[in-house]
Amino acid sequence: MHSIPTVSGATGEAGHFEEFCANPALFLSRAHAENGEVCQFDLNGLRTVLLVSPEAQEAVFRAPDEQLNAAAAYQMMVPVFGPGVQYGAPPELERQQLKIQATGLRQDRMQRYAAVIAGEVEAWVEGWGEAGELDIYEAFTRLTLKTSTHCLMGTRFRNTLTDEFADLYQELEHSVSPAALRDPAALGEVSARRDAARARLAELITAHIDERRAKGEVHEDMLQVYMDATYDDGRPLSADEIVGMVIWFMFAGHHTSGNTSSWTAVELARHPDEAAAITAEIDALYAHNEELSRQALKEIPRLQDFIMETLRLHPPLVTLTRRALVDFAYGDYVIPAGSNVMVSPYVAHRLEQWFPQPERFDAARPEPDNVFAFIPFGGGHRKCVGNAFAILQVKAIFCALLRRYRFELVDAPESYRDIMPSLILRPSEPCLLRYARRG
Ligand code: HEM
Incomplete structure (x- = not known):
């Protein structure tokens, strides 16, 4: 030895x-x-x-x-997801909860999510105008909050999405730091704010569940999957377990997808020849007059390889x-x-x-x-169950963007760096890109 x-x-x-x-x-x-x-x-x-x-x-x-x-x-x-969910639940229950997450993210549900994401992305680029400059990290963080919440909680919740929701969610995120990996109990003030934020989020989500049940509505989103799911013994998820599943989904999918999109945009701006080839690939898809939601579900090999190489160099986890x-x-x-x-x-x-x-x-x-x-998505029995969803989302974003705009870096290429203010890797700030409508 x-x-x-x-x-x-x-x-x-x-x-x-x-x-x-x-x-x-x-x-x-x-x-x-x-x-x-x-x-x-x-x-x-x-x-x-x-x-x-x-x-x-x-x-x-x-x-x-x-x-x-x-x-x-x-x-x-x-304390973020709740004591009865994921790592707070007994192992057998956690296994079943993970299976429920995976059910909601199955390939056959992707068509529905593709339509939701495409709608969000199309609406988002609408107001960009002829040319401009933007912090792409901030922009993608906001966009993927909307797409995640929409696929997760449905249209009504998404349409009433307030700054309060984003702020509460951010409070939860602050409690997940490299230091917390060592000692979750040693967060002091941060943990009090985390607990208050989770309690308020639980109120918002539970009110939404109650409303849906009172009206007898059935929707095609993740929330409905949680509401309809039962454990192997036939018991449905409790309201607090559903709240935990919602927060778990947001944590697993929001910044991972947002940061991958940001780095993909920066790498495209760093590699204009490759960006031009991918743009041609996307134009060829649009030549068949297909909607974005259908395109994002297709094989787009050059774009996919590009996203994978981005994930190699900048894996969010x-x-x-x-x-x-x-x-x-x-x-x-x-x-x-x-x-x-x-x-x-x-x-x-x-x-x-x-x-x-x-x-x-x-x-x-x-x-x-x-x-x-x-x-980038881990491996074995804990491998990411959201990888198809994540790739779909990033593809939809770049199909919509590259069809309309070309991008370039505002600052020197080497000034865009990997940083880790939390446990998730992201590009340094400011992360400015300049865009101009294609001729
Ligand atoms: C580019 C985007 C993403 C990356 C790089 C990523 C990466 C990962 C990795 C590395 C793991 C394994 C963690 C470990 O072994 O400790 C994981 C697990 C997981 N991911 Fe993802 N993920 C992404 C997007 C998503 C999305 C969009 C969702 C949901 C919609 C999601 C849901 C999950 C879930 C539920 C797990 C299982 C966690 C567990 O075992 O408790 N992920 N992900």
């Missing part, structure tokens, strides 16, 4: 905590560059082991919950974490029970052996022949 190498630069009792929290993506890249496939670091007393290689990632994703446990690692989500409940063996190493185990799409996607010249954006690079090398 080998002892696990420790990352340099630990300071005092906090260990590597400060450097990790400042920017997990940069810290984990340094940790891997210094130590290779397996290394450990200290998050204020919590041993965390980083594993980087397709084989190691496969071992983590395939490990059963009894060995590597997601719920124990993500306890900070429990940088750290995927589990807690070792027992000693966990990988190769010549044993990770002691009680440690956190981390896989990082950000670091994994920069392995030279799998992605030659990894920092180079190359949408034509071949797919690696190991499915555990490219992991």
